[in-house]
Amino acid sequence: MKPFIVCEHVDLGYENQDAVIDLSLTIDPGDYLCIVGANGSGKSTLIKGLLGLLAPTAGTLTVAEELRRGGIGYLPQQTAAQRDFPATVREVVLSGTLSRRGNRPFYSQSEKRLAKQSMERLGITELEGCCYRELSGGQQQRVLIARALCATEQMLILDEPITGLDPSAIQELYRLIRDLNREDHITIVMVSHDIRSILSQANKILHIQQRMLFFGAAADYEKSAAGKAFLGE
Amino acid sequence: MGIIREMLSYPFLVRALLGGVMVSLCAALLGVSLVLKRYSMIGDGLSHVSFGALSVAVAVGWQPLWVSIPVVTLAAFWLLRLTENSHIRSDAAIAMISASALAAGIVVTSLTTGMTTDVSSYMFGSILAMSREDVVLSAVLSVIVLCLFVSCYNKLFAITFDESFARATGIRVDFYNTLIAVLTAITIVLGMRMMGAMLISSLVIFPALTAMRLFKSFRGVVVCSGVLSVVCFCIGIVLSYLLSTPAGASIVLVNLAMYGLFSLAAHVCRR
Numbered sequence: 001m002k003p004f005i006v007c008e009h010v011d012l013g014y015e016n017q018d019a020v021i022d023l024s025l026t027i028d029p030g031d032y033l034c035i036v037g038a039n040g041s042g043k044s045t046l047i048k049g050l051l052g053l054l055a056p057t058a059g060t061l062t063v064a065e066e067l068r069r070g071g072i073g074y075l076p077q078q079t080a081a082q083r084d085f086p087a088t089v090r091e092v093v094l095s096g097t098l099s100r101r102g103n104r105p106f107y108s109q110s111e112k113r114l115a116k117q118s119m120e121r122l123g124i125t126e127l128e129g130c131c132y133r134e135l136s137g138g139q140q141q142r143v144l145i146a147r148a149l150c151a152t153e154q155m156l157i158l159d160e161p162i163t164g165l166d167p168s169a170i171q172e173l174y175r176l177i178r179d180l181n182r183e184d185h186i187t188i189v190m191v192s193h194d195i196r197s198i199l200s201q202a203n204k205i206l207h208i209q210q211r212m213l214f215f216g217a218a219a220d221y222e223k224s225a226a227g228k229a230f231l232g233e
Numbered sequence: 234m235g236i237i238r239e240m241l242s243y244p245f246l247v248r249a250l251l252g253g254v255m256v257s258l259c260a261a262l263l264g265v266s267l268v269l270k271r272y273s274m275i276g277d278g279l280s281h282v283s284f285g286a287l288s289v290a291v292a293v294g295w296q297p298l299w300v301s302i303p304v305v306t307l308a309a310f311w312l313l314r315l316t317e318n319s320h321i322r323s324d325a326a327i328a329m330i331s332a333s334a335l336a337a338g339i340v341v342t343s344l345t346t347g348m349t350t351d352v353s354s355y356m357f358g359s360i361l362a363m364s365r366e367d368v369v370l371s372a373v374l375s376v377i378v379l380c381l382f383v384s385c386y387n388k389l390f391a392i393t394f395d396e397s398f399a400r401a402t403g404i405r406v407d408f409y410n411t412l413i414a415v416l417t418a419i420t421i422v423l424g425m426r427m428m429g430a431m432l433i434s435s436l437v438i439f440p441a442l443t444a445m446r447l448f449k450s451f452r453g454v455v456v457c458s459g460v461l462s463v464v465c466f467c468i469g470i471v472l473s474y475l476l477s478t479p480a481g482a483s484i485v486l487v488n489l490a491m492y493g494l495f496s497l498a499a500h501v502c503r504r
Contacts, residue, residue: 051401053400053401071402074397074401074402075398076395076397076401077397079395081269081270082395085269085394085451086448086449086450086451086454087390087449087451088450088451091390091450091452092394094387095387095390095391095394095395095398098388098399098402098404107387130449131450134449147398148398151402
């Protein structure tokens with residue numbers, strides 16, 4: 001199969017200041033890639049590049065035609081404003097289907113069906129009429145993943161999804177993401193600090209500190225110099 | 234009923250009612266988005282800019298509306314943009330702009346015409362300020378805002394809830410933000426004549442805040458705040474007629490009372 005995303009010597013950044021320098025990586029269908037790095041190491045900038053919101057200042061970033069048509073599902077970091085937003089779960093999930101449509105003002109039957117399926121997949125059907133701000137952190141993340149699944153069946157990009165969750169909710173979220181990857185064959189790209197839990201899940205690791213420190217199989221990361229330093233060994 | 238018939242026999246009150254209902258509807262709808270995006274203070278900042286622009290226009294002898302609408306729109310752009318790439322924090326910027334615009338308006342006025350009743354009516358509003366031209370402009374504006382809300386309702390929800398996600402799914406976020414900024418600016422300039430520079434921002438934030446006490450869905454909040462805003466406006470106008478109080482201030486107090494009522498209801502419901 002052709003890779004979904006190929007980066008060759010890519011630089012990304014704003015106003016003559018590159019946050020990411022000389023990055024080369026390949027994301028294949030079915031991958032579970034985890035991006036690690038300290039704060040301010042260019043992770044969020046890289047995500048913007050992968051989403052196509054930021055054009056590379058150098059190098060080439062190729063996105064497969066298939067992926068461009070099917071769309072990428074995105075789970076941004078939660079903002080403070082969202083946590084007390086008056087909206088029902090159904091309204092939030094439905095808004096994920098917006099990428100698939102033109103300028104029609106209302107949702108069609110098939111979009112509503114898609115939202116329903118996606119809520120079932122994440123086991124939040126009974127929360128449909130609940131208010132988003134009254135849910136627990138873990139439930140809110142499920143709602144946002146359901147929304148992202150409405151936008152794609154191919155690839156999910158998650159930006160620090162475990163921030164603010166309690167330990168049991170974190171484990172549940174990891175299980176959910178792994179199932180989406182293994183059973184539904186959705187390609188996962190996740191930014192996370194929680195490197196120890198990630199190693200057992202992801203098949204590829206990217207460690208960046210503006211430049212690429214490590215890119216390769218998760219099993220090799222523990223043995224690499226960058227991995228040892230980051231894991232504190 | 235008799236009082237309402239009596240009120241409707243004055244042409245200036247009919248104009249005020251028509252224009253006011255439409256402006257408060259627009260302000261409430263735009264307000265939901267602004268409040269949820271944490272831009273509540275923008276209404277306040279813009280109304281002060283509008284005061285400054287009006288005073289300068291009156292001093293120079295230009296048509297006030299044609300000066301203040303572009304100036305306030307520019308200010309709205311600038312303030313909304315600040316939150317995106319901020320060197321100055323946006324709350325500080327708004328405070329700075331409000332005071333400067335107010336000061337500029339006062340200095341220009343006292344140098345030329347002096348502090349007349351005109352200026353005082355800009356500050357605290359006047360029921361007599363709605364001209365025929367204002368009513369027509371309010372009507373056009375409210376039709377635009379209503380059409381925008383109905384046709385782009387889902388996109389506006391997505392942008393208000395999560396700008397990053399909306400951007401990633403290919404919605405033209407900047408375009409819609411600009412549209413909201415322009416419409417907010419026009420709403421504030423129009424509403425300011427009647428409500429006054431000091432009070433107009435309440436028309437933007439109160440209905441949304443009140444509706445959010447009780448309603449749990451975005452649609453519920455939008456519909457409720459539109460209805461609330463119009464109802465509060467009408468009650469306020471009638472009260473101001475009966476008690477001979479300034480219209481703007483009466484409307485704000487009715488809105489406050491409504492907020493209290495809704496908070497109480499929310500408290501009782503939760504028990």
